[in-house]
Amino acid sequence: MLQRKDADIQKAVCLIQNAVQGLTTYREDFTEVKRSAQAVAQKWGVRCEFTQVRARRVRRHYDELREDERLSDPESNFRVNVFNASLDIIINQLLQSAILPTIYGIICFLGILGNCTVIYTILKKTKCRAKQTVPDIFVFNLSIVDLLFLLGMPFLIHQLLGNGAWHFGATMCTVITVLDSNSQIVSTYILTTMTLDRYLATVHPIRFNHVRTPCAAALAIGLVWALSLVTIIPVWMYVGLMPLPGGLVGCALLLPNPATTTYWFTLYQFFLAFALPLAIICLVFFKILHHMATSVAPLPPRSLRVRTRKVTRMAVAICLAFFTCWAPYYILQLVHLGVQKPSAAFAYAYNIAISMGYANSCINPFLYLTLSETFKRHLRLVPGGAQPPASQPHNEATGDGL
Numbered sequence: 001m002l003q004r005k006d007a008d009i010q011k012a013v014c015l016i017q018n019a020v021q022g023l024t025t026y027r028e029d030f031t032e033v034k035r036s037a038q039a040v041a042q043k044w045g046v047r048c049e050f051t052q053v054r055a056r057r058v059r060r061h062y063d064e065l066r067e068d069e070r071l072s073d074p075e076s077n078f079r080v081n082v083f084n085a086s087l088d089i090i091i092n093q094l095l096q097s098a099i100l101p102t103i104y105g106i107i108c109f110l111g112i113l114g115n116c117t118v119i120y121t122i123l124k125k126t127k128c129r130a131k132q133t134v135p136d137i138f139v140f141n142l143s144i145v146d147l148l149f150l151l152g153m154p155f156l157i158h159q160l161l162g163n164g165a166w167h168f169g170a171t172m173c174t175v176i177t178v179l180d181s182n183s184q185i186v187s188t189y190i191l192t193t194m195t196l197d198r199y200l201a202t203v204h205p206i207r208f209n210h211v212r213t214p215c216a217a218a219l220a221i222g223l224v225w226a227l228s229l230v231t232i233i234p235v236w237m238y239v240g241l242m243p244l245p246g247g248l249v250g251c252a253l254l255l256p257n258p259a260t261t262t263y264w265f266t267l268y269q270f271f272l273a274f275a276l277p278l279a280i281i282c283l284v285f286f287k288i289l290h291h292m293a294t295s296v297a298p299l300p301p302r303s304l305r306v307r308t309r310k311v312t313r314m315a316v317a318i319c320l321a322f323f324t325c326w327a328p329y330y331i332l333q334l335v336h337l338g339v340q341k342p343s344a345a346f347a348y349a350y351n352i353a354i355s356m357g358y359a360n361s362c363i364n365p366f367l368y369l370t371l372s373e374t375f376k377r378h379l380r381l382v383p384g385g386a387q388p389p390a391s392q393p394h395n396e397a398t399g400d401g402l
């Protein structure tokens with residue numbers, strides 16, 4: 001239905017949702033299914049019973065032999081290995097064919113709209129003020145990264161609708177995969193840099209005025225992008241097309257000797273893209289909180305303290321949202337190392353985790369709008385192109401003008 005040119009997407013999604021709900025209910029009520037099957041068999045005079053199979057024995061410690069009790073019962077064996085397994089495969093295919101593409105499509109639309117609004121608003125604000133602040137530069141680059149990340153989603157949606165088939169060639173496979181991996185890592189590194197900037201603004205607001213400049217922030221962003229591109233060298237090296245049944249190809253990371261390299265690549269990605277930046281950010285924010293609780297040094301002007309506190313609060317919210325959305329994905333990546341045959345429940349959780357990761361890219365614009373009064377004021381001024389009030393407080397030395 002979805003592959004027809006005149007396909008009604010809304011109707012197809014509704015039908016698939018009903019099918020998934022029905023199959024899930026069907027799966028959870030094996031006793032009723034068994035009773036119905038016995039009634040039909042009796043009506044047609046068919047003998048209905050589970051045949052006894054030889055119980056599998058497994059070797060335990062000290063050469064002790066014990067029965068696997070689940071497989072010794074033929075009914076339980078059928079329920080687990082045939083009935084549940086078959087329905088899990090069908091439900092998972094239905095979810096991947098329509099439900100996930102629909103969710104990804106909504107995330108993609110809202111994220112592109114929100115991040116384009118942020119980028120346009122910051123450019124408009126810069127034109128009015130004729131100078132970008134340090135927070136402006138960080139937020140602007142985060143929005144650029146999120147936008148690039150979301151622009152690869154239509155290719156992922158097309159791949160899901162095509163049951164994993166890739167139709168855009170080897171070059172686009174490399175570009176989209178590298179863009180996806182780089183966006184994840186560069187976002188984390190920008191957040192880490194932003195956190196360090198918050199440390200300087202809060203703990204050393206006067207001492208490091210000469211360091212916290214827009215030029216220094218732009219240089220830091222450039223170094224972050226370069227470091228991220230170096231980090232994803234393994235992706236550059238091993239992404240490629242993978243043959244699929246029916247003469248089709250898929251886009252995947254083709255690691256050599258997957259039995260060992262997958263393990264090390266997963267750990268490599270987890271520590272560099274998640275664990276290490278998270279540890280640094282938590283440590284820096286702990287030092288900020290400790291300073292705020294114990295500092296007896298002369299305080300900067302009240303207006304500067306208020307702006308610094310607001311920008312720091314927004315930085316905390318952005319970091320918290322990022323790590324909350326991406327933590328399930330990286331945790332399941334580690335869990336997957338010890339799971340040889342993932343269950344349907346694991347596949348559901350993994351798909352939800354991926355959705356949460358993409359959703360983070362459309363959450364950030366709403367955080368900017370909610371937590372930044374300056375951003376909301378300039379957003380209201382965008383359609384008419386009006387100038388912000390000339391008396392708007394802004395400290396160019398510290399750059400906390402967002």
